[in-house]
Amino acid sequence: MQDAVQDSTPSNHAYPLLIKHLLHTPFAQAPDQEIVYRGQLRMTYTTLQERIARLANGLDGLGVRHGSTVAVMDWDSHRYLECYFAVPMMGAVLQTVNVRLSPAEIVYTINHAGAEVLLVHTDFLPVLETIKDQLEKVRIFVRIDEPDSDACAHAIPFATEYEAMLAASATHYDFPDFDENTRATTFYTTGTTGLPKGVYFSHRQLVLHTITLMAALASPVSGQRFHRGDVYMPLTPMFHVHAWGMPYIATVLGAKQVYPGRYMPDRLVQLVRDEGVTFSHCVSTILHMLLNCPEGKSVDFSKWKIVIGGGALPHGIARAALERGIDVFAGYGMSETCPVLSLAQLQPRSEPLDLDEEVRLRCKTGLPVPLVDLRIVNDNMEDVVHDGKAYGEIVARAPWLTQGYLNNPEASEQLWAGGYLHTQDIANIDTTGNLQITDRIKDVIKSGGEWISSLEIESLISLHPDVSEVAVIGIKDEKWGERPVALVVLKENGRITEDEIRQHVLQFSHTGQISKYAVPQTVKFVDALEKTSVGKMNKKWLREQFA
Secondary structure, three states: OOOOOOOOOOOOOOOOOHHHHHHHHHHHHHHOEEEOOOEEEEHHHHHHHHHHHHHHHHHHHHOOOOOOOEEEEEOOOEEEEEHHHHHOOOOOEEEEEOOOOOOOHHHHHHHHHHHOOEEEEEEEHHHHHHHHHHOOOEEEEEOOOOOOOOOOOOOOOOEEEHHHHHHHHOOOOOOOOOOOOOOOEEEOOOOOOOOOOOOEHHHHHHHHHHHHHHHHHHOOOOOOOOOOOOOOOOOOOOHHHHOOOOOHHHHHHHEEEEEOOOOOOHHHHHHHHHOOOOEEEEOOOHHHHHHHOOHHHOOOOOOEEEEEOOOOOOHHHHHHHOOOOOEEEEEOOOOHHOEEEEEEOOOOOOOOOOOHHHHHOOOOOOOOOOEEEEEOOOOOOEEEEOOOOOOOOEEOOOOOOOEEEOOOHHHHHHHHHHHHHEEEEEEEEEEOOEEEEEEOOOOOEEEEEEEEHHHHHHHHHHHOOOOOEEEEEEEOOOOOEEEEEEEEEOOOOOOOOOOHHHHHHHHHHHHHOOOOHHHOOOOEEEOOEOOOOOOEEEEOOOHHHHH
16 A cells, blocks of 8 residues: 655644734633733723734734834833734834933934834823934824823824724734744843944744743742732833833733833832732832832832842842842843843752841842853853852853844844853852852953952942942052942931941951952942933943042
């Protein structure tokens, strides 16, 4: 008997990894789950499904096609969540505009991304009014109204208003299949050195990041987890690295989601209390703000889990958070890595940790999440020994890392020199595999022939009970090359002197934890520390101011 002839047109489905497939589970399993905006608007996942389709139909009517770029200027909202899905699911590209950049930088990023449609909240109309004539390719403007926002006088030719567009659109849209390597999103680095760089990610990359991070956050025995029973609220702007990818994960899980709008301490604390928020992520400066604002001092935070990224988690802030019952731990990544590479999750132990050891482990850069190939290398791309002392640059590979900078081949080549993505972060790895960043290459202090970690000194100073915030920078010195300078913000009733700060750091030098060259020669008390547009310490600005 002859073998059956194989059909030349197989009926199986290749199933590309597309963002639309993330929605199958939540719409089937959690149709009545809540999504809350500012505590004022409530909708279900069923409504989200309808609004995603309405948004796609509305944008389609405005001429958005496969490959078009749609830019968004909005606060953290349910609207942004809808854009996270609808725009890339159409085959278009979502540009999340960093509204905290300067007007000139906003113009540059929108033009560089080639955005054709711009959705803009009325709060940003004053900025848009000044830059609208400089936008080279934007042909359609869509206004986002809020009940308590007053639109300023303007001459912007809006085609429609967001809610009106959705109300006039159908509740079904046939989202197509296409190549999973199609670009889904574009956003821009914060540009502390030179112009912002465009970072982009494909559907495949975002889906793999979502699935992997979901698995990593589900892995601990207890604590430091994110699951279906959690209530999620981002404290990282949704314009920055997809809010660390967490809205995608929260949606896949069908978790309750809370979006706060513009960040105001009293509103954030109120939402944590009233909506029962149990999982968030932010930079340490935001956590510091919430712990110290008047509204936060009487709120029960004992059910709140917070991942800190975008910079080091100082020991002092971690200790203060743990004392308030917050399950705080560090995560690591960057704009170019989608972003998560590692998490400082505690390993199973038979004996409980004392507080000092628990703080130390939670503040580490952590262990790589699944699928991440992470190395610490010297200048010759050779691995350094994993002894917790030898340091080098972090380089990485993972299936979700950006393949380059948009329309910038020279910077892309530098980013991927040697076949690994270069992070520009200096770190070591200990014998347990835990990663510890010691500094950014541009922030490390070279003094007396030694490299000094500004992050380590900051963490030690933050442990002093009178210190509210601290930044350590290197200032040129004729004898030593550079010397560390500590810029300190005291707590409201802090009375510590400059010499007492130095003596506090000196005790760690006596025990051998740090070098004698790490003790700050100069301590300056300041009222506030300059931050970047995403809440990180702006050390470039601080160095320029205090040089």
